[in-house]
Amino acid sequence: MPWNKWIIVAAFGCATVGCRAPQQASEPRQPTQASPQAAAPTQPAVASTPPTAAPPATAPPPGLTVYRIDPDRSQLRLLVYRSGPLARLGHDHVILARGLSGWIAHPDQPAEATFYLRIPADEFVVDDDQARALAGPQFAAPVDDEAKDGTRHNLLGAAVLDAAQHPSIEILGTAVAGTEPDLRATVLVRVAGHDSTQVVPFRLLRSAGVLTASADFPLRQTDLGLTPFSVMMGALRVEDEIHVNVSLVASAQ
Numbered sequence: 001m002p003w004n005k006w007i008i009v010a011a012f013g014c015a016t017v018g019c020r021a022p023q024q025a026s027e028p029r030q031p032t033q034a035s036p037q038a039a040a041p042t043q044p045a046v047a048s049t050p051p052t053a054a055p056p057a058t059a060p061p062p063g064l065t066v067y068r069i070d071p072d073r074s075q076l077r078l079l080v081y082r083s084g085p086l087a088r089l090g091h092d093h094v095i096l097a098r099g100l101s102g103w104i105a106h107p108d109q110p111a112e113a114t115f116y117l118r119i120p121a122d123e124f125v126v127d128d129d130q131a132r133a134l135a136g137p138q139f140a141a142p143v144d145d146e147a148k149d150g151t152r153h154n155l156l157g158a159a160v161l162d163a164a165q166h167p168s169i170e171i172l173g174t175a176v177a178g179t180e181p182d183l184r185a186t187v188l189v190r191v192a193g194h195d196s197t198q199v200v201p202f203r204l205l206r207s208a209g210v211l212t213a214s215a216d217f218p219l220r221q222t223d224l225g226l227t228p229f230s231v232m233m234g235a236l237r238v239e240d241e242i243h244v245n246v247s248l249v250a251s252a253q
Helices: 002-014 129-135 145-156
Strands: 046-048 065-069 075-080 093-097 101-106 114-120 124-126 168-179 182-191 194-207 210-220 236-238 241-252
Touching (some): 124 145
Antiparallel strands (some): 065 241, 075 093, 093 124, 194 210, 210 241
């Protein structure tokens, strides 16, 4: 069902970061393992030619059942990995996005459903201690406050999300395919002034008046029109591929 396509994007644009200055950290990452929260098959999102679309609709169309995203029960998590010859001097990062908002409009035909998701850039939390502990042993090494602040500064800066000019990431769902609970959605992602179309797998569960969507998948920053953060002529850089985990809860109005 289309309402959950939003999950996909949330993730996307937020994931390009690096520490402000190199620091000692744990070993570079081992092959990616799926998050224990993963509910959908792991496969890369697919990017197509950026569309020339009008700004995403911020209000649901009239006459349809509308579900509102619950910001207190919804969350986006990004796992961002270091790379390059000096990768040992950097950190892998866990980035959380809270304060998600938006809606899902459900028509009689699920394939015609639409949704809108907004992710405020100023709600990103970098390397929260508890979030790192839950992400697994690869993220167990502590990160000091200076490194956290530097990473967040780079994430929100003009080279990545450019939050001063683009304070939010917006996602507009356009199509859904598959059979519940395992579906895939096509979405327009607008991040840092770039538009891209992504196809992402997700799982949808329904109960009385509530929709719960989850997704767990890799995504390349370059597919979003973003350039992975890099310093020292690429000797220490952020990997293009990040890992996105989303859990969303929406309630009928």
